[in-house]
Amino acid sequence: MKKAIGTIHLWLGLISGLVVFIISITGCIYAFEEELKAWAYKGRETVEVPDGGNKKSLTELLSIAQRLSGEDHPIQNITVSTIPNQSYSFRPDQIRNSNAYTHFGEIVYQHKFYLNPYTGGLIKDENTKYEFFTLVLRLHRNLLLNRSVGKMIIGISVILFVILLISGIVLWWPKNKNATKQRFWFRWKDTTQWKRKNYDLHNVLGFYSLFILLPIALTGLVFSFDWFDDSVQWVVNGGKRSPKAEPLYSNSVHIDLLPPLDQILFEVTGSSPEARTFSIRLPDKPGGVVSISAQTSGIRYTREFYQFDQYSGEQLSSTGFEEKTSGEKLRAMNYDIHVGSILGFSGKLLAFFASLISAGLPVTGFLIWIGRKKKEKNKLQNRKKLHGLNSKSRIGSHSKTAKPYYPKSEKPDESIESVSDDYLRS
Secondary structure, three states, X not given: OHHHHHHHHHHHHHHHHHHHHHHHHHHHHHXXXXXXXXHHOHHHHEOOOOOOOOOOOHHHHHHHHHHHHOOOOOEEEEEEEOOOOEOEEEEEOOEEOOOXXXXXXXXXXXXXXXXXXXXXXXXXXXXXXXOHHHHXXXXXXXXXXXXXXXXXXXXXXXXXXXXXXXXXXHHHOOOOHHHHHHHHOOOOOOOOOHHHHHHHHHHHHHHHHHHHHHHHHHHHHHHHOHHHHHHHHHHHOOOOOOOOOOOOOOOHHHOOOOOOHHHHHHHHHHHOOOOOEEEEEOOOOOOOEEEEEEEOOOOOOOOEEEEEEOOOOOEEEEEOHHHOOHHHHHHHHHHHHHHOXXXXXXXXXXXXXXXXXXXXXXXXXXXXXXXXXXXXXXXXXXXXXXXHHHHHHOOOOOOOOOOOOOOHHHOOOOOHHHHHHHHHHO
């Protein structure tokens, strides 16, 4: 049984190894996206607070950003920070060519404008298509390929990775008490060969990281496949689907009015006074609504969501975490579980090191496979030499049959444990 599982483990690892390595390395980086951006992009994300500290109206800042982007690229997303020394960002909708094969061909236009909220001055016109963290995220989610194709490759590779984690724990399971000692920690000596060390790195670190990597992988599948997302919510809801929200519309009677953004921002600030940032999505249709999410900390699942009539500024809905179904709550927590932020900074550290180990598993596993292939090749050559010696010894002999001679240490052994130990002794 273990031999069959070992074969499955081997081939699934060879098939998905490169993709798992890429996902893991990019996951290490993106786990600390917020902290890294605050350090690397300090020049564009922070401003000097003038005496008096009076910010321009959001409507005026939107007008400035719209002039910068041009009439062909209407602003659709605004990020407003309540921290005094933080800039505001304005993003037009990206233009995509869905028939392109790569990220660089698919994204035709994607910019972000950072403005000083006190002066209205442009701080940075960011071509987000080539921005470092965007590339890391796209590499993580779709290998910088066309989104539909890359997303499928990533999703299938993650499914294989989940199977590898489960089969890995089966192969890791010690067959006796003596073998258990070398499964939980490294017992290296000065004379320990690198093959033994590589084998232990794969097994010991793989075992401890399993408990973190499995939730990370499963939450990754939620992003990759709608059917998996719906299935998880269905199970958590006790066999019921999460209700879909009815679409809301603005009253087009007042279609000639400009969006009362400042009134809306004032109202939502009063509803979420502790919010650190407000992410505003402007409507792209006459009947659309202004959608706002209010985030109070680095944890995303606690965000509150609001919808407003784009003409009258009337609040149409508000949804907090507590109003969600059990399935919706788990879905809201999915990102925070995936990057470890559900446990704060320590959780991000755990996710970082687990992902780092995950990147090493295909490497150490590949080295184990290469070592075994080399050992099998050497065995075959030795057997051929021995067979030749036995054939010569039978010349002139009256014996009709003779069994080839094998040294005891080289007799074939089909068990997984013996194969592993034989590899390590070479």
